[in-house]
Amino acid sequence: MNRAIAPICSLLLLLASCSSQSPSSKPGTSDASPSSSTTDALPIGVALAQTSNLALLGQESVNGAKIAEQFFRDRVKASGVPVRLVFQDAGGEEASAINAFQTLITKDKVIGIVGPSSSQQAFSADPIADRAKVPVIGPTNTAKGVPEIGPFIARVASPVTVLAPNSLQAALKLNPGINRVAVFYAQNDAFSQSETGIFQQAIKDKGLEIITIQKFQTTDTDFQTQAIAAINLKPDLMVISSLASDGANLVRQLRELGYKGLIVAGNGLNTPNIFPVCGVFCDGVLIAQAYSPEYASAMNKSFREAYTRQYKQDPPQFSAQGFTAVQVFVEALQALNQKSSVKNLSLAELRKALNDQILKGRYDTPLGEISFTSEGEVVQKQFYVAQIQVNSDGKSGRFALLK
């Protein structure tokens, strides 16, 4: 329904906005009858997947962004520039992400965009924002080459090059006898392809033998052919790069078919959403994380409390990254405003100045302290390796930090 209605609505709204606006209008002034409370607040676009098979990932980031909106609204109420989030469904395809970006840029006149959900979409939608000189922060785009898309593109998701080898090291610590490794990856996903390359290089660097590489699709549900082919080769370790749903199903089927060794899963499985899929079979899986709810800092404590109050569970990584992306925009905007009032800037000037400020700043976030390289790559200090511990109900669990 959304898919069918969204393009029609977008077209109507675009027509409406064309008839009433000049290109040099101030940010967020396109709404026909905005309430007085929202006209003053500067709009930040959030273009994440709320429908399609990416919705599982996108909804988590949206939840984090919503927590951030409330959190920083309270903080900047007294002094500072208020912001509001404008949500557009970026769907699961490249085209739907492009539509969402274009609507946010041309109709909503946002000062910056948080999104899209997947690296695959980022390679299509980010160039549009870059050409329009609108700063973009990718909350969950970890594939190689995303910040290099253009000077207005940054991300708060650490690249897989940093994360992947940590979990292999943890597996070797738990079982020093590991030698034969089976590798699985989703071949239709840019993130998984990028991650498996890093994993495979790390496996070779540690002197281990890759005995088989099994490929599948993120949309697959039956992995018995791949699982049996790998199990028959008697591996000591299995390494999986995938998204949440497919990877969790693969873990479940590997265990059901009798594999008892260690499993290292990539960052795509770093979400409590895998518990309903693999249940008790998730137990013991090792996952490298860019975020841990157990990370001790005042900011993470505040975020974790706000999230748990709202959603009755610990925040997953994608929510923390969604929160962080909004936080970076808000804090950079406040820093910019302290130098000189942003209200005196035109939209184009504000977007440019905001982008420069984002790349200069340091941010104390739930992910830990982060900053950016001049290309927009995140520089993050804390990383974690967790081992999944499933609760006795078989439906929930926790990512227990490995020290």
Add this chain to the structure above:
Amino acid sequence: MSLTLLLQNILNGLSIGSIYAIFALGYTLVFSILGIINFAHGAVFTLGAYFTYFLMGGATGFNGLLANAKLPIALPFWVAMLVSGVFSGLVGIAIERLAFRPLRQRGADPLLTVVSSLGVALVIVNVIQYLVGAENYTFPAQTFGNLPPAVNFGTADNPIPIRTVQIVIFLVSVVVLAVLTYLINATKYGKAMRAVAEDPTTSSLLGIDTDRFIVLTFFVSSFLASIAGSLVGSSVSIAGPYFGIGFGLKGLAVIVLGGLGSIPGAVVGGLVIGLVEAFVPGEFSAYKDAVAFGLLFLTLLWRPRGLMGRKVIQKV
């Protein structure tokens, strides 16, 4: 290919194929009576899986309007699957009333019904997402009691493990197909349904309430979709509101391969496509659909009516 892998692939193929067969039978029943494809069938398949999950006492996730809610009951899988089938059957009747009957009564082009059923499918899928979010939902680990997760058909040294759920799916599918075959071939209702399918006007003249049997057909069709959805859900979890869409397309391939409107054809088509897919190597899983549709293409070149389709005689 080793004997182990061969046996595993055959058993996997039969399991997947039997699900395709049940699902495609729903398409076939409606097609045989109305001569049109019900594109909402895949959405009812999804809906049935969700109904079963909630009837088993499953809770909703933290997204959607009904976040963190659950029913005060927890039925065993088998009961939940059948009750879910009845609920889905009622949804099927509603679909017939809303999307098919008004157009049929106005003598609309069948193509319009295709569009209206597609619309219903989009509504169902998006309502599901609005209410319960896009999360995965998985049936409890003890869905089938205390059965082991896999059964070894080989020896301890040379194991041939098959997931128990696959065996259950195959056996349930065989039972469902047997019951349906009996209902259609050996009961008064079945004969009436076949008569309506053969010629609605003549059967109406002979005293058969055509509309009533069309409604019954939609009920049975949606019941079958729901059973298929519940069985697939028990095997691989409910992968969000969109997970029936792929099955919808595959079901189309099955009925065209088997022969449009042919009930044995749907069964044969389902098993053939299931077996062919099982033999596609894992690394080429992206091409499973291509193999299935390629097979369909070749079959249609050879037999344009499908494997078991009848030649339609145009009467002047």
